Amino acid sequence: MIEKMHVADLFAFYGELLTEKQKDVLELYCLEDLSLGEIAEDLNISRQGVFDNVKRATKTLESYELKLGLMAKFNSNKMLFNDISQKMNDLSHVIKTSESLKDLKAMVNQVTEDVIRDIHSIEE
Amino acid sequence: MIEKMHVADLFAFYGELLTEKQKDVLELYCLEDLSLGEIAEDLNISRQGVFDNVKRATKTLESYELKLGLMAKFNSNKMLFNDISQKMNDLSHVIKTSESLKDLKAMVNQVTEDVIRDIHSIEE
Numbered sequence: 467m468i469e470k471m472h473v474a475d476l477f478a479f480y481g482e483l484l485t486e487k488q489k490d491v492l493e494l495y496c497l498e499d500l501s502l503g504e505i506a507e508d509l510n511i512s513r514q515g516v517f518d519n520v521k522r523a524t525k526t527l528e529s530y531e532l533k534l535g536l537m538a539k540f541n542s543n544k545m546l547f548n549d550i551s552q553k554m555n556d557l558s559h560v561i562k563t564s565e566s567l568k569d570l571k572a573m574v575n576q577v578t579e580d581v582i583r584d585i586h587s588i589e590e
Numbered sequence: 591m592i593e594k595m596h597v598a599d600l601f602a603f604y605g606e607l608l609t610e611k612q613k614d615v616l617e618l619y620c621l622e623d624l625s626l627g628e629i630a631e632d633l634n635i636s637r638q639g640v641f642d643n644v645k646r647a648t649k650t651l652e653s654y655e656l657k658l659g660l661m662a663k664f665n666s667n668k669m670l671f672n673d674i675s676q677k678m679n680d681l682s683h684v685i686k687t688s689e690s691l692k693d694l695k696a697m698v699n700q701v702t703e704d705v706i707r708d709i710h711s712i713e714e
Contacts, residue, residue, distance in 0.1 A: 482657040533606040536660050543667045547709045550674060554702040561698050567691045574685050574698055578678040585671045 470496060473520070476527035479537045483530060488523040495520055546588055553577050594620060597644070600651035603661045607654060612647040619644055670712055677701050 474496035481489060494505045495516075502520070506513040531537050557577050564570045598620035605613060618629045619640075626644070630637040655661050681701050688694045 479660070480658065483654075530607075534604065536603070536664075540660075540663070540667075543664075543671075544713075547667075547670075547713070551706055551709050554705050558699060558702040561695045564695070565691070567689070567694065570691065570694055570698075571685045571688070574694075575682060578682040581678045582675055585675050589668075589671070 470499070473524050473527070475537065476524070476531060479540070480527050480530040484523055484526060488519060488526070491516060491519040492523050542588055546584055549584065550581055553581060594623070597648050597651070599661065600648070600655060603664070604651050604654040608647055608650060612643060612650070615640060615643040616647050666712055670708055673708065674705055677705060 473492065477492050477496050481492065484492065490509065491505060494500045494508060495502075500508065502513050502516045505516045509516070557574065560573060561570060564573070597616065601616050601620050605616065608616065614633065615629060618624045618632060619626075624632065626637050626640045629640045633640070681698065684697060685694060688697070
Protein backbone atom coordinates (compact mmCIF):
# COMPACT_ATOMS: atom_id res chain seq x y z
CA MET A 467 0.00 0.00 0.00
CA ILE A 468 1.11 3.55 -0.69
CA GLU A 469 2.67 5.13 2.40
CA LYS A 470 -0.03 7.40 3.80
CA MET A 471 2.14 9.83 5.77
CA HIS A 472 4.35 10.48 2.77
CA VAL A 473 1.33 11.11 0.55
CA ALA A 474 -0.20 13.38 3.21
CA ASP A 475 2.99 15.47 3.34
CA LEU A 476 3.11 15.84 -0.43
CA PHE A 477 -0.63 16.58 -0.53
CA ALA A 478 -0.20 19.40 2.00
CA PHE A 479 2.39 20.99 -0.30
CA TYR A 480 1.17 20.41 -3.82
CA GLY A 481 -2.44 19.31 -3.35
CA GLU A 482 -3.82 22.46 -4.94
CA LEU A 483 -2.29 21.39 -8.28
CA LEU A 484 -4.41 18.23 -8.45
CA THR A 485 -7.81 17.86 -10.12
CA GLU A 486 -10.92 18.29 -7.95
CA LYS A 487 -11.57 14.55 -8.11
CA GLN A 488 -8.04 13.71 -7.01
CA LYS A 489 -8.26 16.26 -4.21
CA ASP A 490 -11.54 14.71 -2.98
CA VAL A 491 -10.04 11.23 -2.93
CA LEU A 492 -6.78 12.25 -1.24
CA GLU A 493 -8.60 14.34 1.32
CA LEU A 494 -10.58 11.31 2.44
CA TYR A 495 -7.51 9.07 2.19
CA CYS A 496 -4.94 11.26 3.96
CA LEU A 497 -6.82 13.74 6.09
CA GLU A 498 -9.90 11.71 7.05
CA ASP A 499 -7.81 8.53 7.10
CA LEU A 500 -10.53 6.41 5.46
CA SER A 501 -9.77 3.04 3.88
CA LEU A 502 -10.00 2.54 0.11
CA GLY A 503 -13.23 0.60 0.63
CA GLU A 504 -14.77 3.38 2.71
CA ILE A 505 -13.81 6.00 0.13
CA ALA A 506 -15.27 3.85 -2.65
CA GLU A 507 -18.57 3.71 -0.76
CA ASP A 508 -18.50 7.45 0.03
CA LEU A 509 -17.82 8.55 -3.55
CA ASN A 510 -19.81 5.76 -5.17
CA ILE A 511 -16.89 4.47 -7.26
CA SER A 512 -15.12 1.10 -7.27
CA ARG A 513 -12.36 0.28 -4.79
CA GLN A 514 -10.02 -0.19 -7.76
CA GLY A 515 -11.05 3.25 -9.02
CA VAL A 516 -10.10 4.79 -5.68
CA PHE A 517 -6.79 2.92 -5.67
CA ASP A 518 -5.97 4.10 -9.21
CA ASN A 519 -6.83 7.67 -8.26
CA VAL A 520 -4.64 7.60 -5.16
CA LYS A 521 -1.79 6.04 -7.12
CA ARG A 522 -1.99 8.50 -10.01
CA ALA A 523 -2.38 11.53 -7.72
CA THR A 524 0.59 10.40 -5.62
CA LYS A 525 2.70 10.02 -8.76
CA THR A 526 1.74 13.55 -9.80
CA LEU A 527 2.59 14.96 -6.37
CA GLU A 528 5.93 13.13 -6.40
CA SER A 529 6.76 14.53 -9.82
CA TYR A 530 6.21 18.06 -8.48
CA GLU A 531 8.56 17.42 -5.58
CA LEU A 532 11.11 15.85 -7.90
CA LYS A 533 11.05 18.96 -10.09
CA LEU A 534 10.82 21.63 -7.38
CA GLY A 535 12.23 20.05 -4.22
CA LEU A 536 10.34 22.62 -2.14
CA MET A 537 9.16 20.13 0.47
CA ALA A 538 12.74 19.05 1.13
CA LYS A 539 13.78 22.70 1.45
CA PHE A 540 10.91 23.44 3.80
CA ASN A 541 11.78 20.46 5.93
CA SER A 542 15.38 21.68 6.19
CA ASN A 543 14.11 25.07 7.30
CA LYS A 544 11.83 23.45 9.82
CA MET A 545 14.63 21.32 11.25
CA LEU A 546 16.80 24.39 11.59
CA PHE A 547 14.03 26.34 13.34
CA ASN A 548 13.58 23.43 15.75
CA ASP A 549 17.31 23.31 16.33
CA ILE A 550 17.47 27.06 17.04
CA SER A 551 14.49 26.79 19.41
CA GLN A 552 16.29 24.01 21.25
CA LYS A 553 19.48 26.06 21.52
CA MET A 554 17.52 29.03 22.87
CA ASN A 555 15.79 26.80 25.41
CA ASP A 556 19.10 25.33 26.54
CA LEU A 557 20.58 28.78 26.86
CA SER A 558 17.69 30.12 28.90
CA HIS A 559 18.09 27.17 31.28
CA VAL A 560 21.83 27.64 31.56
CA ILE A 561 21.59 31.32 32.47
CA LYS A 562 19.35 30.51 35.40
CA THR A 563 22.18 28.75 37.21
CA SER A 564 25.19 30.53 35.73
CA GLU A 565 27.28 32.39 38.28
CA SER A 566 30.25 33.48 36.22
CA LEU A 567 30.12 36.39 33.79
CA LYS A 568 33.08 35.00 31.88
CA ASP A 569 31.55 31.54 31.48
CA LEU A 570 28.22 32.97 30.46
CA LYS A 571 29.89 35.18 27.83
CA ALA A 572 31.73 32.17 26.41
CA MET A 573 28.53 30.14 26.31
CA VAL A 574 26.47 32.87 24.64
CA ASN A 575 29.27 33.48 22.17
CA GLN A 576 29.30 29.82 21.20
CA VAL A 577 25.54 29.70 20.70
CA THR A 578 25.35 32.90 18.64
CA GLU A 579 28.21 31.70 16.43
CA ASP A 580 26.57 28.30 15.92
CA VAL A 581 23.18 29.78 15.05
CA ILE A 582 24.62 32.33 12.60
CA ARG A 583 26.73 29.65 10.91
CA ASP A 584 23.75 27.27 10.62
CA ILE A 585 21.56 29.97 9.09
CA HIS A 586 24.26 30.90 6.58
CA SER A 587 24.72 27.25 5.64
CA ILE A 588 21.12 26.84 4.46
CA GLU A 589 21.25 30.02 2.42
CA GLU A 590 24.16 28.82 0.29
CA MET B 591 6.85 45.98 -19.06
CA ILE B 592 6.60 42.94 -16.81
CA GLU B 593 8.52 43.47 -13.59
CA LYS B 594 11.74 41.50 -14.04
CA MET B 595 12.67 40.94 -10.39
CA HIS B 596 9.24 39.56 -9.59
CA VAL B 597 9.39 37.20 -12.57
CA ALA B 598 12.92 36.14 -11.60
CA ASP B 599 11.75 35.26 -8.08
CA LEU B 600 8.83 33.22 -9.36
CA PHE B 601 11.07 31.58 -11.97
CA ALA B 602 13.54 30.49 -9.27
CA PHE B 603 10.68 28.76 -7.48
CA TYR B 604 8.48 27.27 -10.14
CA GLY B 605 10.62 27.48 -13.28
CA GLU B 606 10.97 23.71 -13.54
CA LEU B 607 7.23 23.45 -14.22
CA LEU B 608 7.47 25.49 -17.44
CA THR B 609 8.00 24.13 -20.95
CA GLU B 610 11.59 23.98 -22.28
CA LYS B 611 10.88 26.89 -24.60
CA GLN B 612 9.50 29.04 -21.78
CA LYS B 613 12.48 28.15 -19.61
CA ASP B 614 14.90 29.18 -22.37
CA VAL B 615 13.19 32.53 -22.81
CA LEU B 616 12.90 33.31 -19.10
CA GLU B 617 16.50 32.28 -18.47
CA LEU B 618 17.70 34.85 -20.98
CA TYR B 619 15.19 37.40 -19.74
CA CYS B 620 15.65 37.06 -15.98
CA LEU B 621 19.03 35.47 -15.39
CA GLU B 622 21.01 36.84 -18.35
CA ASP B 623 19.03 40.08 -18.18
CA LEU B 624 18.76 40.41 -21.98
CA SER B 625 16.22 42.71 -23.62
CA LEU B 626 13.28 41.30 -25.59
CA GLY B 627 15.03 42.35 -28.81
CA GLU B 628 18.25 40.58 -27.86
CA ILE B 629 16.37 37.40 -26.93
CA ALA B 630 14.47 37.54 -30.23
CA GLU B 631 17.78 37.70 -32.09
CA ASP B 632 19.33 34.93 -29.97
CA LEU B 633 16.44 32.50 -30.39
CA ASN B 634 15.56 33.59 -33.92
CA ILE B 635 11.95 34.44 -33.12
CA SER B 636 10.06 37.74 -33.32
CA ARG B 637 10.22 40.32 -30.55
CA GLN B 638 6.46 39.91 -30.15
CA GLY B 639 6.95 36.14 -29.87
CA VAL B 640 9.40 36.67 -27.03
CA PHE B 641 7.04 39.10 -25.31
CA ASP B 642 4.12 36.65 -25.59
CA ASN B 643 6.27 33.87 -24.19
CA VAL B 644 7.42 35.94 -21.23
CA LYS B 645 3.87 37.08 -20.55
CA ARG B 646 2.37 33.59 -20.75
CA ALA B 647 5.15 32.02 -18.69
CA THR B 648 4.81 34.72 -16.03
CA LYS B 649 1.08 34.12 -15.85
CA THR B 650 1.71 30.40 -15.39
CA LEU B 651 4.27 31.05 -12.64
CA GLU B 652 1.87 33.43 -10.91
CA SER B 653 -0.90 30.85 -11.01
CA TYR B 654 1.37 28.36 -9.23
CA GLU B 655 2.12 30.88 -6.50
CA LEU B 656 -1.55 31.78 -6.20
CA LYS B 657 -2.40 28.10 -5.69
CA LEU B 658 0.53 27.06 -3.51
CA GLY B 659 1.78 30.26 -1.85
CA LEU B 660 5.15 28.58 -1.23
CA MET B 661 7.22 31.60 -2.27
CA ALA B 662 5.41 33.74 0.29
CA LYS B 663 6.04 31.10 2.95
CA PHE B 664 9.69 30.83 2.00
CA ASN B 665 10.08 34.58 2.15
CA SER B 666 8.58 34.61 5.65
CA ASN B 667 11.07 31.95 6.69
CA LYS B 668 13.91 33.90 5.15
CA MET B 669 12.91 37.10 6.92
CA LEU B 670 12.76 35.26 10.21
CA PHE B 671 16.21 33.71 9.64
CA ASN B 672 17.58 37.18 8.87
CA ASP B 673 15.94 38.53 11.97
CA ILE B 674 17.39 35.75 14.15
CA SER B 675 20.85 36.31 12.63
CA GLN B 676 20.56 39.99 13.46
CA LYS B 677 19.55 39.23 17.06
CA MET B 678 22.50 36.84 17.44
CA ASN B 679 24.86 39.47 16.03
CA ASP B 680 23.52 42.12 18.38
CA LEU B 681 23.86 39.75 21.31
CA SER B 682 27.44 38.82 20.47
CA HIS B 683 28.31 42.53 20.34
CA VAL B 684 26.60 43.28 23.62
CA ILE B 685 28.41 40.54 25.50
CA LYS B 686 31.77 42.00 24.51
CA THR B 687 31.16 45.08 26.63
CA SER B 688 28.79 43.69 29.24
CA GLU B 689 30.15 43.88 32.78
CA SER B 690 27.15 42.79 34.83
CA LEU B 691 26.10 39.17 35.13
CA LYS B 692 22.58 40.22 36.07
CA ASP B 693 22.18 42.55 33.08
CA LEU B 694 23.60 39.95 30.70
CA LYS B 695 21.21 37.33 32.02
CA ALA B 696 18.26 39.66 31.50
CA MET B 697 19.42 40.47 27.99
CA VAL B 698 19.96 36.84 26.99
CA ASN B 699 16.63 35.92 28.50
CA GLN B 700 14.87 38.54 26.42
CA VAL B 701 16.52 37.39 23.20
CA THR B 702 15.86 33.68 23.74
CA GLU B 703 12.21 34.41 24.56
CA ASP B 704 11.81 36.60 21.46
CA VAL B 705 13.38 34.05 19.15
CA ILE B 706 11.34 31.13 20.51
CA ARG B 707 8.12 33.15 20.24
CA ASP B 708 8.90 34.22 16.65
CA ILE B 709 9.64 30.65 15.59
CA HIS B 710 6.41 29.40 17.16
CA SER B 711 4.44 32.14 15.42
CA ILE B 712 5.40 30.96 11.92
CA GLU B 713 4.56 27.37 12.75
CA GLU B 714 0.96 28.18 13.59
